Amino acid sequence: MNNIIDLKNKDKAASSHTKKETLLEVINLKTHYPIKGGFFRRTISHVKAVDNVSFSVKKGETLGLVGESGCGKSTAGRTILKLLNPTAGKIMFDGEDITNLRGSKLRQRRKDFQMVFQDPYASLNPMQMVGDIITEPIHNYYPKKKSREIKQEVLELLNRVGLPDDAYYKYAHEFSGGQRQRIGIARALALKPKLIIADEPVSALDVSVQSQVLNLLNELQDDFDLTYLFIAHDLSVVKHMSDRIGIMYLGHIVEIADKHSIYKEPLHPYTQALISAVPEPDPKRKKQRIVLQGDVPSPENPPSGCPFHTRCPMAVDKCSTITPELKEVKPGHHAACILVD
Amino acid sequence: MAELADKTNLHIKPQKRMSPWAVARRKFMKNKLAMVSLFFLMTISILSFLAPYITTADISRVNIGSMSLEPSAEHWFGTDKSGRDVFTRLLYGGRVSLLVGISCTMLIIMFGTLIGALAGFFGGLVDTMLMRFTDFILNFPLLVFVIVLNAVFFGKLGGVPVLIAVISVLGWGGVARLVRSKILSEKENEYILSAISIGSRPSKVILKHLIPNVLSTIIVQATITFAAMIVVESGLSYLGFGVPAETPSWGNMLSASREPDVLQNMPWIWIPPALTLIITILSINFIGEGIKDALNPKSLR
Incomplete structure (x- = not known):
């Protein structure tokens, strides 16, 4: 209960998050689903649902994970809770490597991380x-x-x-x-967990009920000292809930920063397109809407180089050959794009 | 929190809640055909169970003095060619036929559910191995196997328990496949993931979460199996490979009709077991149908 003050001034807490302890750290996490086929059910190829994802969550903060459907955000959440087995990478929870925990040791650890599921009916x-x-x-x-x-x-x-x-x-x-x-x-x-992964907890609910549930989650975070990994595809919901936001595209995190930076100055072209799609309540303010062409490529056969280059309005030739790394562009603001420097 | 704790009332009474089972029970009670069938099956079971108290005639003693008598006040359904009372044998025969049916069904359902649930839940290598074993069992021709075993063990082992064991060991394949397929689709629900994440062991996930949710299918399958097992028993006994000839069972009684003389001129010997068999199997199937309707949330009947 000692960081209630921090939580009450959430923005302050977010800006000083570097000082706080890390609860969850994900390093180069990969979750690939094998596709079986042929006479002997050999593995033909893989769906790269989560590919090289790295991020960390501090104690008491909320990290929002946004992306369109099929980008691997739910898979990432389930892999972190070890409900799915990671293909590669490392999951550090509260200073302990839980990547290869199994059986009763894993069961003992599960007490500390729980999940709120998407579909309240299933x-x-x-x-x-x-x-x-x-x-x-x-x-x-x-x-x-x-x-x-x-x-x-x-x-x-x-x-x-x-x-x-x-x-x-x-x-x-x-x-x-x-x-x-x-x-x-x-x-x-x-179980009084330390971390709760909320996998689109309100996307199946009516809009009027959504806000009640979101407010409940916010109150509980204060009362129970919770850390949230909040997965959603609704930008306004994520903005309301999160301290920091990670944007996912095709199994990759393309940008991660605190929510104000993301909304004020999105660096990655995909983030810019997403933010431009948020409806503006003020009709006098005209925004330029970036409309992306084409569909999300199949995660079974992702494009070479930058995964976004097939739809990126700013793509240049080398985008299809160079895979951009997620690098710190400004303090606390990471983006994976070769054009951003 | 302390205030909340004071206010909460630990002694709330469970009100009459409609559990999914209670809803199904009420629907089943409204199904007239199923209820009549249930009543009939219960009557037959109780009569068979109480056979020693209802009749005093000896089931196995051959009575040369009263062979092939027509139905009368003394012998309600007449006597057979060995002079045994048909009504008495019908009741005792029901005991054997129903016992074989119920025992086989229980063993088949238990074994099939166990194998199917394990294969469906764990998947992967466990699934492959268990299902190949199931295929192996399914490929055994039941009738031929029983007949051969009967020939091998003739006079040594024989009897009702061996018949039950053989039918059960060879009969669970279909149930295992069915349960596996239901478990495969049921385990995709998020409540299974959540059960794992709240730290329930695999055994608990299977027993408390998966089985109750596929139980409706298993119950319906059990009724079908029950009817089928009575038919199998009767068929084998009719052919002379089922329960030993001196033990009365509906199939054994029917086998008397293999003689043209009995078939043509003494219908009281074979019609009672034939009719009982038909009506029993029909009622079991109607009950199964009723349960299926009752457990299906989409049916409005």
Whole structure:
């Protein structure tokens, strides 16, 4: 609770984030899905869902991960939680390398990182009562705890996420999408984790409910000392939630910086196109809209050089041969483009 | 937080909640055909179970004095060519037929579910090996195998338990495939990922999350298997390769009709077991159909 003051002045906290401890560090993470085919089901090629992604998240901050669908942001989130096995790279969580943890050691560590899932309808077991859904994680890690205590804890959690006591004995199908997402959040909170990866937690909800859930997530961050990795495709949602934002394209992070830099002076052409697509509430202010041509290339067969050069309005010849590295252009502002210097 | 804790009420009573099972039960109760079938099946089961209390006639003793009698007040369904009371044998035969059916079904469902769930959940090498083993089992011709085994063990082992064991060991392949395919699609749901991420062991994920959600398919498959197993038992017994001839079963009783004289002139010997068999299998299938409708959230019946 000692960094509540920091969190209240979130912007200040963001600008001074370099001083804080790193909770999660991802180094050159790759997740490739094999494509099997042929008579003996050999591996023909790979879908490079996440390719060479590196970033770090400080304690107490929120890193937003944005990108269009299929860019690998969900895969990245799931790989970090070890729900998928990384192909290469390193995941450091709280100073410990969790990349190759398996079995009971991994299970013991899972307590500290939880996930809020995208689809509130598919992420709750339809055969379980809400009470059982939230009890399960506590029971997994504290099997000796008295059921009375666990129940008390579960009821507190339910109240904390804004659900009444009698939700305990109801089934998931008796709730609306927003309420279901609250149940999912309560389940993720039950183990008092340090990191929560929210995988598009509001994209399946009505706009009116979205803001309630987002505000709940913000409040909980203060109360429970949480660090968020917030995955979304809605720029305004990410802006509302995050301290820093990473932009993903085709399995790569093309730009990462604190949210003000991203919005005020986006450096990467892809980021510029994304920001220009955000609707402007003031009709008098005319913005230039950058419309990208073509489709996202297949991650099975990504373009050579810069992955974005096939659609980039500023592309030059060498873009197709040189793969740009993510480098620090300004303090705390990284971009992967050879034209930015 | 402390205030919240004071306010929460630990003694909330579980109200009458409609669990998915309760909804299905209510739908099933409304299905008249299924309920009549259930009633009939229960009646047959109870009568067979209580056979020793209902009739006192000896099932195996040959009675030369009363051979091939027509139905009468003393012998409700008449007697067969060895002078045994047909009604008594029908009840005892039900015991054997239903016992073989239920035992085989339980073993087949248990084994098939276990193999299918493991293969579907773990995938990869485990899946490949278990499924090739399943293919191997599926390729065994059941009838031929049972007949050969019967010839090999003739007079030594024989009897109902061996028949149950052989049918079960060779019969689980289809169930394993079905369960595997259901598990494969069910495990793509995010609640399975979430169960892993909240630290549930694989055994718990399978037993608490996957199996309950594919249980409806398994139950429906169990009813179909139950009916099929009764038919298999009767078929084998009719051919003389099932339960030993002196043990009454519906199939054994039917085999009497292999004699043209019985088939033509003594219908009371073979019609009771034939009718019971038909109606039992029909009711099991109607019950299965009813359960299928009840568990399907899209059906409005």
